[in-house]
Amino acid sequence: MRSSLPDFPWDALAPYGDKARAHPGGIIDLSAGTPVDPTPEFIQAALREASNSPSYPLTAGTPELRSAIITWAKSRIGATGDFDVLPVIGSKELVAWLPTILESKKILIPEIAYPTYHVGALIAEAESVPVEIDAKSWPSADLAWMNSPSNPTGRVHSVEEIKDCISWSRANNSVLISDECYFEFDHTAVSTSVMALTAGDNTNILAVHSLSKRSSMAGYRAAFMVGDSSLIAKIRELRKHAGMMVSLPVQKAMTVALKDDSHVAEQRGRYNTRRETLRPALEACGFRIEFSNAGLYIWCTRDEDAWISVDWLAQRGILATPGSFYGDKGKNHIRIALTATDAAIDQAVTRLKA
Numbered sequence: 001m002r003s004s005l006p007d008f009p010w011d012a013l014a015p016y017g018d019k020a021r022a023h024p025g026g027i028i029d030l031s032a033g034t035p036v037d038p039t040p041e042f043i044q045a046a047l048r049e050a051s052n053s054p055s056y057p058l059t060a061g062t063p064e065l066r067s068a069i070i071t072w073a074k075s076r077i078g079a080t081g082d083f084d085v086l087p088v089i090g091s092k093e094l095v096a097w098l099p100t101i102l103e104s105k106k107i108l109i110p111e112i113a114y115p116t117y118h119v120g121a122l123i124a125e126a127e128s129v130p131v132e133i134d135a136k137s138w139p140s141a142d143l144a145w146m147n148s149p150s151n152p153t154g155r156v157h158s159v160e161e162i163k164d165c166i167s168w169s170r171a172n173n174s175v176l177i178s179d180e181c182y183f184e185f186d187h188t189a190v191s192t193s194v195m196a197l198t199a200g201d202n203t204n205i206l207a208v209h210s211l212s213k214r215s216s217m218a219g220y221r222a223a224f225m226v227g228d229s230s231l232i233a234k235i236r237e238l239r240k241h242a243g244m245m246v247s248l249p250v251q252k253a254m255t256v257a258l259k260d261d262s263h264v265a266e267q268r269g270r271y272n273t274r275r276e277t278l279r280p281a282l283e284a285c286g287f288r289i290e291f292s293n294a295g296l297y298i299w300c301t302r303d304e305d306a307w308i309s310v311d312w313l314a315q316r317g318i319l320a321t322p323g324s325f326y327g328d329k330g331k332n333h334i335r336i337a338l339t340a341t342d343a344a345i346d347q348a349v350t351r352l353k354a
């Protein structure tokens with residue numbers, strides 16, 4: 001099975017990184033969506049204060065963290081009815097291992113998507129089936145992923161589209177997992193959580209959230225799920241055996257991070273300013289921007305092979321990601337991450353104008 005794992009796609013980008021690095025002004029890396037803005041000081045302080053940590057942490061999370069997640073889920077994403085929560089070691093870990101934990105055999109993934117959905121299916125030796133956003137067209141399966149706002153497109157699902165996903169889950173008695181890790185970064189569209197649309201019946205429904213981007217905590221590895229209590233109980237039980245617990249200092253840092261919205265609003269502002277700074281410069285160079293209404297990325301095309309666009313930008317010292325990393329349908333698009341400093345984004349604009 002593991003021999004069937006794809007080559008790590010980022011290796012193919014390395015030569016373009018070298019080309020961009022050779023630019024006299026150095027590289028402006030807009031490829032990986034890895035946050036660069038500092039983790040807010042109060043979150044760092046909570047981690048430091050919890051550094052004396054001799055005992056094992058709870059897989060289920062401390063009562064304080066559980067309560068912070070529950071309060072956040074009710075107030076921020078509109079969760080209702082009976083639901084449970086579970087901290088995880090970053091959402092990538094969950095995406096990669098959940099199909100194995102749930103013993104899924106057939107998994108639907110968005111046709112343009114974060115590659116780890118497919119990798120998770122491979123690890124579970126399951127079949128993965130790329131599907132359109134419209135769930136009315138979905139075949140039956142054990143599990144389906146949806147992702148809004150999307151990586152890489154920045155597209156936001158409409159309420160109707162999410163309701164159709166829920167209807168698919170109910171009609172097939174299948175698990176629907178909504179990856180909402182960019183939920184906090186609205187711009188020209190407002191995101192709705194799957195948890196707000198279940199009318200309190202959360203059977204087979206999970207939402208996944210992450211503090212990596214929300215609170216610039218990617219290095220901490222901090223995420224959580226919210227949803228169907230019996231499903232989460234099953235997942236928690238297996239994780240207890242498998243040792244997949246979030247470290248206690250990170251749990252403390254998550255707790256304070258979730259109780260504060262102001263740093264998130266600041267970060268949202270930063271990303272949206274960067275998007276608006278880059279947008280006209282890319283358009284002036286012939287790129288057509290599609291979706292990109294929320295989240296962390298600009299998704300654009302010049303109707304040419306993605307690698308030609310990547311190469312053109314690399315000559316200017318700017319590194320972008322080819323859309324082909326996210327599925328065949330992305331082969332003429334590139335993804336530009338807004339995870340660079342304001343100064344780097346301004347510099348990219350200057351280079352594009354030149």
Ligand SMILES: Cc1ncc(COP(=O)(O)O)c(C=O)c1O
Binds near residue numbers: 091095210211222223
């Ligand atoms: C759609 C999506 N889901 C999950 C993740 C994983 O994020 P993390 O493991 O940092 O929570 C990413 C990271 O880029 C992502 O783009």
